[in-house]
Amino acid sequence: MAKTAVPNPVSMMRHNASAVPRRLRGMLSLDDFEGPARRHLPLSVFGYVSGGVEDDVTLSENRAAFRRIGLRPRVLRDVSRRDLTTQLFGQEYALPFGIAPMGFSALAAFDGDVVLAKGARATGTFAICSAASLTPLERVAADGGSRWFQSYIPGDRDRIAALLERVRRAGFDTLVVTADVPVAGNREN
Template sequence: MLDTESQTKGPSKRMLALKDFEAAAKRHLPRSIFGYVSGGVEDNQSLRENRSAFAEHHLLPRVLVDVSQRSQAVTLFGRKYDTPFGIAPMGLSALSAYRGDIVLASAARAANVPMILSGSSLIPLEDVIAAAPGTWFQAYLPGDAKRIDALLDRVDAAGFETLVLTVDIPVYGNRENNIRNGFSTPLRPGLRLAWDGLTHPRWLLGTFLRTLMQHGMPHFENSFAERGAPVLSANVLRDFSNRDHLNWRHFDQIRSRWKGTLIIKGVLSVADALTARERGADGVIVSNHGGRQLDGVLSPLRVLPEIVEALGRFPVMMDSGIRRGTDIVKALSLGARFVFVGRPFAYAAAVGGQGGVLHGIRLLREEVDRDMALLGVRSCEELSRDLLRPTASPSDGEYSASVLPAAMKPPTPADSMRPRGLANSATA
C-alpha cells in the first residue's frame, strides 16, 4: 500500500475527512470558480438527492469474523487497483488548481487508482497521459462524424487504452448558479472577475498567474482533435458543436473504430444499460452527472440495483454524491463493481496540490478499510445486499419494502443462504 502520509504537506494535514477540503477550497478559490465546481442546476434537487439516497440505507454488520487479512483491492478490465474507487472526470480542473489535471492523474497513478481525464480539460491530453500512464479519457463527442473520428484517432495515438463516452449532455444543463456567481465558459473579462481574483491572492498568484507565465493562456485542449477556444475571452460562446442529434448509430461508429475498452457514462435506465451492452460497450457508469444536468433526476444509487440485476456480470460502475467510505461500501453492496468520486478531489487539488489529492485518497481508503472491518467482511466481493437495510417508514416503523424494486427489498430467509458475494463476485 502506498504511503501517502509522508507526501502530505501544508493545510492538507488538517483535513480529517473529504468534506474538510470543501470548506478550505471555498475560502481559497474565487467565488466564480468555487461555484462552478460545487454547483448543480436550477434548484439543486438532484445535487441534494445524490447525498440523501445514501442515508436511506443502513448497514448491518456481522461480528466475530476474522478480518485481519482483509483487502479492498479489485480487478477491473484486467487491471488490479488498490481500492474500489477512482477520480471522476472534472472539466476546467486547471482553473481551480495549478496543472490540475496532471495533479489529479499523477496522484491517482501513485495511489494505483484510475483517474478519468475530462474532455473539457485545459491541459493537452498528451501531456496528461505522459505524466500518468494508465489514465482514462472521457469524451464529449463533437457533432459530426469526421470530427469524432479525428478525436478518437488523437486519443488512441496518445496512448489511452480506456475511453469513457459521456452521453447525458445532448444540451447543457441550466446552471443558473454559474450566472449568479459570474462564471462563464470561456470566462468573460470584467471588473467582477478581476475583483474575484484580487480578493483571493493565493489562487491568483499560485494558479492563474503562474499558469499564464509558465504555459500561456489556457485553452480548451481536448474537445476536438484540434485546439479549442481560450478560457479567457470576450466571446462567451463556447467552441462546442451541438450534440442533440447524436444517437446510437454514432456509438456504433465509435465502437467500430475504438479498439480499447469503451465505457458509457451517464446511464440511468435499465433499457439504456442493456442497449449499451448489446451494442458493444465494455461497461457502464450509472451517473446523473453529479446533479449538473437534469434537475430532479433520480440518484444513481436508487437505480443501481435494478441495472445490476438486469446486466448480471457485466461491469456496472457508479458516480455522483460519494463522500465517505460508507457510501462506497453501500454502492458496492448494491452491486456496483467500482465507483468514482469527483468534487472532493478537485477541492483537495486546489488546497494542497498533488499531496492534497493523495491525502484525500488515503482518508477515503482508510475509511473503506475501517468500514469493512466493522462490517465483518474481508474483500469487496463479500459486500452484498445482505449487509443493508432500507430506512424504516416513519409512519409504521417497518421497512418500506413494498415500494422498493424487487432488487432492493430486504432479503428473505432463503436469500440469506446464498453466498454473500454473489451480486458482486465477477471481475473484469
Template sequence: MRKRHTFSKRLARTALNLEDFETLVRRRLPRSVFGYVEGGADDGDAVTHNRNALRAIRMIPNVLGDVSQRTQQTTLFGQTFSAPFIVAPMGASSIVGYDADNAMAHAARRANIPFTLSANSITPIEEMAKTYPGAWFAAYQSPDHQNIQDMCLRVADAGLSLYMLTVDVPVASNRENNVRTGYTMPFQLSQRLCLDVLRHPRWALGTMLRTMRHRGIPRISNVDPNSRPSIFSKEIGAVTGHAAFSWRHAEHIRKHWKGPFVLKGILSPRDARLAREIGADGIVVSNHGGRQLDSAVSPVEVLEAIRDESGFMTVLADSGFRRGTDILKGMALGADGILIGRPFLYAATFGGQNAVAYAISRLKRELDIDMALLGVNTPQEANISHLLRYLTA
C-alpha cells in the same frame, strides 16, 4: 523537507475526510470559480439528494468473520488497481487549481488508482499520456463520423487506454448558480468578475497568472480532434455533447475504438441494456453530480436494477460518494468501482499533488476501517444483505 513536514501536519489537523477539503478552499477561490465547481442545476436539489440517498442507506454488519486479510485490490477492464475508487473527469480543473489535472493524475498513478481526463480540460490528451500513461479519457463527442474517427485516433495515438463517452449532456443544463456568482464560459472579464478575482489574490497569482505564464491563454484542448479554442473564445460556449447524438453514433465509436468503451451518465435499466447491446464494455451510473437534470434519481436508487441489465459490462457509479461507507454501499448495490470528483479537485487546489495523495490515503484508510467493521475482507464481498434502505425526500 521541513516545509513538506509542516504541510503534512497541517493537513492531518484540518482535513480528516474528503468533505473537509471543500471547507479549506472555499475562501481561497473566487466566488464564481467555487460556485462553478460546487453548484448543480436549477435549485441544486439533485446535488443534495445524492448525499441524502446515500445517508438513507443503513448498513448491517456481520461479526466474528476474521477480517485480518483485508485488501482493496480491484480489477477493472483487465487491470488491477489498489482501490475500488477512481478520480472522476472534471472540466476546467486547471482553471480552478494550478495544473490540477496533472496534480491529480500524478497522485492517482502513484496510488495505483485510475484517473479520468475530461474533454473539457486545458490539459491536452498528449500531455496527460506522459503524466499517466494509460489514463482514461471522458469525451464530449460530435456526431460527425469523421470527427468520431479522428477523435478515437487521437486518443489511441496518445496512449490513453479507455474511452468514456459522456451521454447525459445533449444540451447545457440550467446553471442558475453560475449566473448568480458571475461564472461564464467563455470567460467574460466583467467588472463583477474582475472584482471577484481581485478579492482573491492568492488564486489570481497562484492559479490564473501562473497558468498563463506556463501555457499562455488557456485553451479547451480535448473536445475536438484539431480545434483548441481559448477559454475566451465564443466558439466554445457551454461545452456539451450534441443534441443530435444517438445510439447509432455510439455504435460508430465502438467500431473505431479498440480499447474499453464506457458510457457515462446512465440512470435507467433500459439504457443499460442498450449499452450492452451495442457492445459497450462498461457504464457509469451517474446523474453528473447533480449538474444536469435537477430532479434526476440518485445512482444508488437505480444501481441494483441497472446491475441486473448490465450482463458482462463493468458497472461504475458516481455522484455524491464521499465516504468509505458510501463506496461499500455502491458496491453492495452492484457497482464494480466508484468515481469521485469534487473532493480530489479541492485537494489539488489546496495543495497540489501532495494534498491529492493525502486525500487518497485518507479515503483508503477510511475504507479499510469500514470493511473491517462491516465484516468483509474485500469491497467486492459487500452485498445487498448488508444494507437496509429508508425512503429519502
C-alpha cells in the same frame, strides 16, 4: 498483460501519515474541504466545483442516495489482511473506485488534471481525463500516466474518427462516453 504490483492504499496512508501536509491533517471527510476551498478559490471557481445546475436537484438527490448507504461493522473478525483490489476491464486496481472527470480542474488547482492522474496512479487506481481539460490530453497521458479519457462524442463521423485517433495516439486505452442532456445546464452558482 503483465501483472504489476498493486499498492495497498491502507498501508500507504499509515506509512505516509507524517508526509501529509499539516493543513490537511484535520481533513477527515470530503465535507471538511468545503470551508477552506470556499476561502481559497475565486467564487466562480468554487461554485463550479461545489455546485450543480439549475436548482441543484440532481446534486441533492445524489447526496441523499449516498447518505442512505450504510456500512455494517463486523466485529471479532480478523481484519489484518484487508484487500480492496478489484478487476475492471481486465486491469487490477488497488481501490474499487477511480477519480471522475472534472472539466476545468486546472482552475481549481495548478496542473489539476496531471496532479489527479499522478495521485490516482500512485495509489493504484485511475483518473479519468475530462474532454474539458485545460491541459492538452497528450500531456495528461504522458506526465500523469492517465489512460482513461472522457468525451462527449461529436455529431459527425469524421470528427469522431479524428477524436478517437488523437486519444489513441496520446496513449489512452479506455474511452468513457458521456451521454447526458442535449442542452447544457444553467450553472446559476
